[in-house]
Amino acid sequence: MRSIFLSLLVASSAQADAQADVQADNLQTLLNQSRQAAKTLGMELKQTLQMSMKKKGPVDSISVCNMKAPEITARVSLEKNMKVARTSLKVRNPENKPDAWEENVLKDFEKRKEQGEPVKQMEYFELTKRNGENVFRYMKAIPTGEVCLTCHGENVSGLLAGKIHSLYPDDRATGFNTGDIRGAFTVTIEVQ
Ligand code: HEC
Structure with a gap:
């Protein structure tokens, strides 16, 4: 009797292990896909910005x-068949405002930075629910570089500040210094 019970126990724990393996595999795939999507969006935005700063x-x-940032963001989401975007605790475009989950992660990123973790590699992911659906969510911090200060720094020039204000009357995305967390890429993938 005892041995049957034991072998049942072993069988079911092996099954649980197998299930855990499948989940770990899936999780790794979702993580890789998210990292790739964030990278693609980052590279496309950077190239467009660099070219424009140089030419214009x-x-x-x-x-x-x-014009281009929302367009590129929408196109990459479509191509990757997942939601890819940028967000921040201090947004320029209100469309990029974080939801509650994103806001928590962004606040946590600030804490991790205070504790000495480098911003460049900082990321977070979780299997969670959104509007009742199972989703995999991923975020990766975006560090503030020298070039970003022109439009997001403490001393945005008068002409530039005027133009930003006319397009974004509620702009909160200034006052950053190099090394600050400017925001994060955020990826959502629906899972079964
Ligand atoms: C030429 C000015 C300019 C420069 C330089 C610039 N940005 Fe922006 N940034 C903007 C504008 C305008 C928006 C709003 C885009 C939109 O409408 O989606 C924005 C939006 C963002 C957002 C989305 C969140 C939000 O605030 O709406 C992030 C993140 C961001 N910028 C990061 C950076 C980083 C990092 C750099 C440096 C590599 C940088 N930006 C350089 C003008 C600039």
Whole structure:
């Protein structure tokens, strides 16, 4: 009797192990896909910004960010068949405002930075629920570089500040220094 009970126990724990393996595999795949999507969005935005800053200068690049950033974000989401975007605790475009889950992660990133963790590698992921659906969510911190200060720093020039204000009257995305967390890429994938 005892041995039957034991072998049942062993069988069921082996099954649980197998299930855990499958889940770990899936999780790794979802993580890789998310990392890749965030990277693609980051690279496309960076290339567009760099080219425009060089050719047109910062003031005209504002309209490029204004027009192109949402367009590129939507296209990458479509291509990857998942939601890929950028968010921040201090947003320029209100469309990029974090939801409750994202806000918690962003706050946690700030804590991790205070504890000395480098911003460049900082990421977080979780299997969770959104609007009752199972989702895999991923975020990766975006560090503030020198070039970002032109439009997100403490001393945004008058002309530039005026143009930003006319397009984004509720802009909160200034006052950053190099090394600060400017925001994060955020990826959501629906899972069964
Ligand atoms: C030419 C000005 C300009 C420069 C330089 C610039 N940005 Fe922005 N940034 C903008 C504008 C305009 C938006 C709003 C885009 C939109 O409407 O989605 C924005 C939005 C963002 C957002 C989305 C969250 C939000 O605030 O709405 C992040 C994150 C961001 N920028 C990071 C950076 C980083 C990192 C750099 C440096 C590598 C950088 N930006 C350089 C103008 C700029």
